[in-house]
């Protein structure tokens with residue numbers, strides 16, 4: 001994990017000099033969850049700050065909202081597990097079948113993430129949208145036109161889709177920027193995009 005880099009797609013509004021949002025695969029979503037699961041002591045060392053506040057809380061909340069539970073794919077008992085590695089008490093196989101976990105705010109999220117097949121694999125083809133304030137949502141629940149409307153983009157020609165590397169270094173920058181809770185993606189990625197432009 002330490003030196004692995006993922007690709008992050010960023011629609012950039014060149015006119016407004018703003019990263020609108022980021023499109024990310026399951027790996028990045030998992031990676032963000034991994035960052036959030038780091039012991040507080042580690043995070044504190046990473047950031048040289050005493051507390052995690054602001055947008056990190058938003059991201060954590062979206063992850064909690066999309067959580068699923070798992071059941072056995074072979075037995076018809078009604079046991080559910082929080083973790084797909086837990087073994088079914090009836091047949092001793094891992095409980096890998098994903099079941100959506102609904103809360104009052106869930107609406108119909110989850111039709112594309114959990115409708116068919118074994119857990120994990122299906123989720124792998126889902127694209128997530130990471131908003132500039134680090135709120136994370138499955139792409140299927142938001143149409144791209146609705147997104148663009150939301151950002152009030154006046155001229156679509158000023159939009160450009162950039163692809164940047166995302167690894168531990170960028171993750172730490174993201175954690176750090178999240179303490180300020182404003183335009184996190186823009187502040188982390190726009191300067192590196194600009195400097196790439198100058199050097200190329």
Ligand SMILES: [Zn+2]
Pocket residue numbers: 072073074075088089090091092093
């Ligand atoms: Zn079973």
